Amino acid sequence: MDEYDEEPPILVSEEQPAAASATSAPASLDDDRPPEVKVPVTIVTGHLGSGKTTLITRLLNDDKHGKRIAVILNEFGESSGIDKSLTMNKDGEMAEEWLELENGCLCCSIKDAGVKAVENLLKKKGRFDYIMLETTGLADPGPIASMFWLDDELQSEIYLDGIITVVDAKFGMAQLKEHSQDGTVNEAVRQIALADRIIFNKIDIVTDEAADELETAIRTINGAAPITRTTRSLVPIEQLLDLHCFDSVFQDPFAVSRKPAVANGASNHIDEAVGTIVFSAPGAVDLAKLDTWLQCLLWEGTLVGRGRLQDVEVLRLKALVNVSGDDRKHVVQAVRELYDKQQGARWENGEERINKVVIIGKQVKGIDFETSFRQNCLV
Numbered sequence: 001m002d003e004y005d006e007e008p009p010i011l012v013s014e015e016q017p018a019a020a021s022a023t024s025a026p027a028s029l030d031d032d033r034p035p036e037v038k039v040p041v042t043i044v045t046g047h048l049g050s051g052k053t054t055l056i057t058r059l060l061n062d063d064k065h066g067k068r069i070a071v072i073l074n075e076f077g078e079s080s081g082i083d084k085s086l087t088m089n090k091d092g093e094m095a096e097e098w099l100e101l102e103n104g105c106l107c108c109s110i111k112d113a114g115v116k117a118v119e120n121l122l123k124k125k126g127r128f129d130y131i132m133l134e135t136t137g138l139a140d141p142g143p144i145a146s147m148f149w150l151d152d153e154l155q156s157e158i159y160l161d162g163i164i165t166v167v168d169a170k171f172g173m174a175q176l177k178e179h180s181q182d183g184t185v186n187e188a189v190r191q192i193a194l195a196d197r198i199i200f201n202k203i204d205i206v207t208d209e210a211a212d213e214l215e216t217a218i219r220t221i222n223g224a225a226p227i228t229r230t231t232r233s234l235v236p237i238e239q240l241l242d243l244h245c246f247d248s249v250f251q252d253p254f255a256v257s258r259k260p261a262v263a264n265g266a267s268n269h270i271d272e273a274v275g276t277i278v279f280s281a282p283g284a285v286d287l288a289k290l291d292t293w294l295q296c297l298l299w300e301g302t303l304v305g306r307g308r309l310q311d312v313e314v315l316r317l318k319a320l321v322n323v324s325g326d327d328r329k330h331v332v333q334a335v336r337e338l339y340d341k342q343q344g345a346r347w348e349n350g351e352e353r354i355n356k357v358v359i360i361g362k363q364v365k366g367i368d369f370e371t372s373f374r375q376n377c378l379v
């Protein structure tokens with residue numbers, strides 16, 4: 001694979017001064033080693049009891065994938081089939097013990113799936129070739145995802161493959177309807193908004209109508225992530241691992257987003273404010289203009305040519321862009337105010353060079369991002 005060997009991706013964050021950030025920030029694929037050397041990390045998130053541990057346990061017990069997966073679990077669920085909690089509290093410090101399974105997989109249960117756990121895991125590099133990281137049910141996966149962009153050491157060793165969100169078919173609707181005390185987007189909605197793939201689990205205990213209603217609500221929030229209905233988180237491995245959601249061209253979100261977003265007013269009681277905007281625009285993008293556009297949107301909350309966006313909060317942005325003078329596709333990924341640009345594969349001969357943008361966030365509906373993009377990002 002030589003797609004990533006020419007130009008480092010750009011990483012920027014609000015904390016970094018804008019002038020320094022875009023060119024000098026560490027890049028996730030910017031060293032000399034081919035990307036294959038880096039270990040992929042998949043974040044598995046989802047509300048309490050949705051089936052995350054069930055999903056990961058299946059993967060651990062499956063030896064057909066031929067991977068030595070290292071799993072960081074927040075805690076072992078009853079269903080894990082692993083009857084030993086491996087976290088011990090030594091003098092107030094968390095000590096980790098890694099359990100090696102028969103098929104070579106490694107497993108560790110900790111209270112906090114943060115940088116430290118991954119750093120400790122990397123000391124065992126060579127003994128695994130994939131990392132699954134389960135967040136707690138109430139976690140916002142945004143900061144966890146961005147730690148793989150922000151931490152220099154981590155991102156030279158590993159890359160974020162994707163975020164998988166498990167949704168509970170039985171309680172998912174109630175979880176989406178919960179209103180957070182401070183009026184911010186609740187965690188269940190956030191977890192869906194950030195997902196690259198959605199596992200719609202526990203289908204066995206709901207009616208088709210209830211499942212359809214919830215799927216419509218999910219689709220209203222995130223119109224881009226493919227949804228797979230499952231029982232006991234049973235999902236083909238190729239829908240979980242090696243998705244390259246963050247560093248390659250995403251699957252055509254246009255196909256799923258064209259589905260009708262709302263049926264029977266299904267989403268009327270959930271946090272309606274969160275939705276997905278998808279648009280495409282022909283033409284070539286000027287990278288500097290695109291940076292300005294993204295920074296205004298993600299850092300300042302303004303849309304170039306339109307001014308301040310009242311109450312808008314971008315939770316996730318993905319774009320495939322045709323950069324002027326470059327025969328490779330560029331992929332933009334943002335999780336809240338952090339964004340990352342990377343070169344992808346070459347445009348095929350005869351392929352239509354079109355820019356595609358997906359924006360998932362609060363109060364984004366009805367805003368004309370497309371016109372602003374066309375007028376301010378193209379050469």
Ligand SMILES: Nc1nc2c(ncn2[C@@H]2O[C@H](COP(=O)(O)OP(=O)(O)OP(=O)(O)O)[C@@H](O)[C@H]2O)c(=O)[nH]1
Pocket residue numbers: 046047048049050051052053054055075077078079136137201202203204205230231232233
């Ligand atoms: N009926 C039914 N039960 C399921 C399904 N998937 C998981 N469960 C059960 O739901 C419970 C919670 O599953 P877990 O996999 O532990 O969920 P989790 O998301 O890891 O839970 P937390 O770690 O508490 O957030 C367990 O008792 C599972 O056996 C399903 O598809 N159908």
